[in-house]
Amino acid sequence: MKILVTGGAGYIGSHTCVELINAGFNLLVYDNFSNSSRQTLKSVEKIVGQEIPYIIGDVRDEAALENALIGCDAVIHFAGLKSVGESVVKPLSYYDTNVYGTLCLLRAMQKLQIKKLVFSSSATVYGNPEFLPFTEKHPLRATNPYGETKLVVEEMLRDLYVSDSTWAIMILRYFNPIGAHESGLIGEDPKGIPNNLMPFIAQVAVGKREKVSVFGDDYPTKDGTGVRDYIHVVDLAIGHVKALQVLNKTQCTAINLGAGKGYSVLDIIGAFNKVCGKDLPYVIMPRRSGDIAEFYSDPSLAKEMLCWEAKRTIDDMCQSMWNFQIKNFKGHEV
Ligand code: NAD
Ligand code: WQD
Numbered sequence: 001m002k003i004l005v006t007g008g009a010g011y012i013g014s015h016t017c018v019e020l021i022n023a024g025f026n027l028l029v030y031d032n033f034s035n036s037s038r039q040t041l042k043s044v045e046k047i048v049g050q051e052i053p054y055i056i057g058d059v060r061d062e063a064a065l066e067n068a069l070i071g072c073d074a075v076i077h078f079a080g081l082k083s084v085g086e087s088v089v090k091p092l093s094y095y096d097t098n099v100y101g102t103l104c105l106l107r108a109m110q111k112l113q114i115k116k117l118v119f120s121s122s123a124t125v126y127g128n129p130e131f132l133p134f135t136e137k138h139p140l141r142a143t144n145p146y147g148e149t150k151l152v153v154e155e156m157l158r159d160l161y162v163s164d165s166t167w168a169i170m171i172l173r174y175f176n177p178i179g180a181h182e183s184g185l186i187g188e189d190p191k192g193i194p195n196n197l198m199p200f201i202a203q204v205a206v207g208k209r210e211k212v213s214v215f216g217d218d219y220p221t222k223d224g225t226g227v228r229d230y231i232h233v234v235d236l237a238i239g240h241v242k243a244l245q246v247l248n249k250t251q252c253t254a255i256n257l258g259a260g261k262g263y264s265v266l267d268i269i270g271a272f273n274k275v276c277g278k279d280l281p282y283v284i285m286p287r288r289s290g291d292i293a294e295f296y297s298d299p300s301l302a303k304e305m306l307c308w309e310a311k312r313t314i315d316d317m318c319q320s321m322w323n324f325q326i327k328n329f330k331g332h333e334v
Pocket of ligand 1: 006007008009010011012013030031032033034035036037057058059060077078079080081082097101120121122123174175176177
């Protein structure tokens, strides 16, 4: 089975390429390298010991997608823009890449009669929790343009399935992916100042940044700091392989990919302290605008439908991130 992996050179895409190859799939990466590079695919090649075919292309280029899709059986669609803050400043870019890009992909797939798709959605589609843990039945309500683009695409996919029930679509709602491949060859490498907690902590640990800013310690959580459901990126990648394996049945199903446990910002700093062997300095800052106090998944549908559950611990997540950080960025730009 040959899989077109859009955004396959990115953080989650590159880890998924490794697991796809491990599971015996053929793949073709389609990426414009706007937030990644050829180097990442070379690292994937090193891990799996074989060449990774790729096309440099944009998901908004329908004709190029049609060519890329020839001979493919299914698509995993990672390509997109993912920064909540940037989406508030540049909403049209987000609608263009995430919504129009997906529309182009779906049209190209329809033309070639390729009707199996795994789509990267996000827990952000749930908005402020009405209850926790989030089940897939929780009402959907985006609270920023990035989340809105994910929600619009989800709705587009549900409408498509209603119009043509021969499609097989898995919408995967990721919680907070962190960590890196155990080889230390691939991982999350944000450009500039990291927006997300884990890469920021790792950069403090390696000496690239002075201290961690903890955004708020007055939330109604166990220690006052924000609580999230962190999931190891390798577990997440394996979830995609499992999703592909159930795409022989026509459907349009949304599934949470989370670990089902909440950890606070201070829990994560504490866990990272253990793996890097020092107490990382941090400072309490005001809450970050738009943040939710606490959310975590009910992962039982994934267990039931995909026979998948997150196996790796918070310590594994921190250890692998630290390994990636010291192997790749020790002392750079200090
Ligand atoms: P990433 O930025 O590392 O990977 C995205 C990849 O898509 C990059 O390689 C980038 O070059 C490529 N890309 C971007 N625009 C493109 C375009 N127009 N044409 C072709 N390629 C393009 O991001 P990631 O963390 O790996 O996220 C992958 C997907 O998962 C995204 O759709 C993201 O919204 C979603 N997601 C991510 C998270 C997270 O916390 N990382 C959480 C939930 C959902
Ligand atoms: C985690 C916790 C912060 C940075 C985002 C997107 C979401 C999804 C995953 C794509 C929060 C706190 C953070 C820092 C901190 N992406 N924090 N200091 O906001 O839960 O989710 O990434 O779909 O849509 O919104 O992740 O890592 O930014 O924050 O104290 O320097 O860490 O307040 O409680 P978030 P995050």
